[in-house]
Amino acid sequence: MTATESTTEVQPAEQPVEAPVSLIPAALPLQPEDPPRVGEFWLRGRLGANAAGYLYTASDERGRNAVVALMTEGSADDASARDRFVIAVDGLPDDVVLAHNDEDDDDLALWAAFGPIRDDDGSSAAADERLLAERRGEDVLSAVLMDRVPQHGRRRGPDFRHYWEGRRRPGLFRIWPLPWPTALRPPSWAAIWFALATMLLISALALFLAWQLFKDSPPLDPPPVVxxxxxxVTVTVTPTTPPPNTESPTPGTTPNPTGTLPSPTETGPTNPGDKF
Structure with missing residues (x-):
């Protein structure tokens, strides 16, 4: 009797599938009306916007990343909206509000920077910090817009709408020191140096052509007075003497070579009317 051995194939254990790391969503590029800088933060892109303000991703010279909330020109001109913005920012913990401008700046739009946010290293912690700062900015702008106020009673009548909701451009801002050339990136520096080199080359070419055109020109005659x-300046004038026994005739008379005065009949009619 023979025994048959059965062989079984051992399959390797399946590796656990790692969950994809949540990446920080990319911001939209800045528009021409967006400020390049507010306070000490350079704006890098747009994260969102509503009638109350804008959310930007930003960073400062020290490398701190933040989310900046800036009021629109319509909400910034309303005193009540400005008060709601200040109250909402003051209600946040001090360690999450990195900077803000003075509420007494009546001619400027209010802004606040929220963080801290670590550099985007592909980890979920960096994405969570970014989303949390963005959520704080949304809460501040929602407090200005009052779109999350709970409804009391039954809804009747038309919807409430702020009178300034149509003015959605970014509010007024002041930049000092000026953003150029601190905010320039390497491609911008390359473009500037290329433009300067081109202008110098054109200027040198123009001077060379002018020298070639005028190097063989004859000297001025008389030479310029130095x-x-x-x-x-000394100027020598050579007088011209009339020839002897000559007198310059008066207008309307003919020269007389003998030197005697002409008779009245030779000088023509004496009546002015007869000359025409």
């Missing part, structure tokens, strides 16, 4: 160091 003043003395005292500021005076």
């Amino acid at each position: 003043p003395t160091p005292s500021g005076t």
